[in-house]
Amino acid sequence: LVSKLYQRCNRITYMKDYNVALSRIYVGMIHNLVHLDCYMDPYALINDNFRYLMQLARQSAQTLQSLVVRFEEPGDLSELFRPKPGFAEYPCLRTLKLYKETYLSPLFIPQHLLQPNMDITKLPVFPGATPFPKLRRLCIDCDYPFGDDTFFRGNAATLEYLDIQLYPTTVGIFRKHAVITSTSHPKLQFVNINLVSDPSVLSFADAEERLQFMLSIAPCASVRKISGQIPKQVLPIFFDFTCIRMLSVPDTYVDFWDVVNVVKSLPLLSYLHTRVPSLGPMPTDVTPRMLPAYVIETYATLSNRFRHWHFECQVKVGGRVVQESVKTDKAALCVLLLALVCLNFRCINPSFYKNVSFASQLCKTYSRPEFELHAEHLWSIASKE
Numbered sequence: 557l558v559s560k561l562y563q564r565c566n567r568i569t570y571m572k573d574y575n576v577a578l579s580r581i582y583v584g585m586i587h588n589l590v591h592l593d594c595y596m597d598p599y600a601l602i603n604d605n606f607r608y609l610m611q612l613a614r615q616s617a618q619t620l621q622s623l624v625v626r627f628e629e630p631g632d633l634s635e636l637f638r639p640k641p642g643f644a645e646y647p648c649l650r651t652l653k654l655y656k657e658t659y660l661s662p663l664f665i666p667q668h669l670l671q672p673n674m675d676i677t678k679l680p681v682f683p684g685a686t687p688f689p690k691l692r693r694l695c696i697d698c699d700y701p702f703g704d705d706t707f708f709r710g711n712a713a714t715l716e717y718l719d720i721q722l723y724p725t726t727v728g729i730f731r732k733h734a735v736i737t738s739t740s741h742p743k744l745q746f747v748n749i750n751l752v753s754d755p756s757v758l759s760f761a762d763a764e765e766r767l768q769f770m771l772s773i774a775p776c777a778s779v780r781k782i783s784g785q786i787p788k789q790v791l792p793i794f795f796d797f798t799c800i801r802m803l804s805v806p807d808t809y810v811d812f813w814d815v816v817n818v819v820k821s822l823p824l825l826s827y828l829h830t831r832v833p834s835l836g837p838m839p840t841d842v843t844p845r846m847l848p849a850y851v852i853e854t855y856a857t858l859s860n861r862f863r864h865w866h867f868e869c870q871v872k873v874g875g876r877v878v879q880e881s882v883k884t885d886k887a888a889l890c891v892l893l894l895a896l897v898c899l900n901f902r903c904i905n906p907s908f909y910k911n912v913s914f915a916s917q918l919c920k921t922y923s924r925p926e927f928e929l930h931a932e933h934l935w936s937i938a939s940k941e
Contacts, residue, residue: 567591583611588619590616590621592613592623594609596626610636618646618648620646623651623652625655628656637706645685647689647690649690650690650691650692652691652693653693653695654695654701655698656698689710692715697750699721700730708735715743716745717744717746717747720748749781750782751784763793764790764793779797779800781800783829784804784805788814791817800822802826802829804829806868808831811834812834812836813836813837815830815833816855819858823859825861826864827865828862829866831868834883835889847893848892848893858894867905888914891937901937
């Protein structure tokens, strides 16, 4: 009965919480999966689970349409392609996603049991092979795991969506091997970029180099989302990507005027994720009570598309996530001022929004005399809770 059940199985999700060892016998029974979503904790490299999960994928190479691999410590992902003998190709695969997750620190695992870190530039190259000829969606939420164009080879006519973390090493590999160019994948319509870096060391020149590289491999109109740990002085570089719909910079401290400049420069922007904003410097000869009138007179209709502003106020301290002390009165003022010139701005989602103090602060700010003329327009935001 068990063997028949495994033979008929066509979808498997093997996640961290299952915490079970895979059986070589049962793995050998499964050959026709359509969907495989697997998680590999650091122990997977020492308890054979990694090998068995790779075997699962290879055995279903002819039928798999979706493959998701989540890991904390990367194994040799070339195991996806090399049964002995031969080379596994995935002719039906439409979606491939790789995620690096950080649930358990490798410090808790005996170091002599872990495989040494691999030099990704020395991983096997498979010349002439086309492992994913029908791939449409590719997400690489980790450092690029190969030293060549393995993931992009043979799918020039089908790849439509690319979500990639742009490490400096990734840029180097892509340039060296001409992995992808602005003309190599004509159907590529959606590109999401994550600039991976410590914001304290990401320089203006470094950010500009990486973004200019992305412009060289993807038309500007394809880049829909940019995210990363980015210092404020780097933000103007993004203004060349006028088709950005989403900008996620949760570690970037901004004031109200920074946000206005971002929304003004990115006409299609609908979503912004930043740290909790401050009001910033007051314009010359403008008092706080004059601010609503000044903002309307200066910016008129700033945007009809901008709808969602997500504040981030949680920070990591000593390995724990704690609530950052914020001035909710200034944040509420920024929200209402922006709503005056972004006519479809209806949704705010600060990470502390369930805190009653912010909901009450919105109502308190809304009731100030300077907003009286705009009460009807702002009511849907001020009464959100």
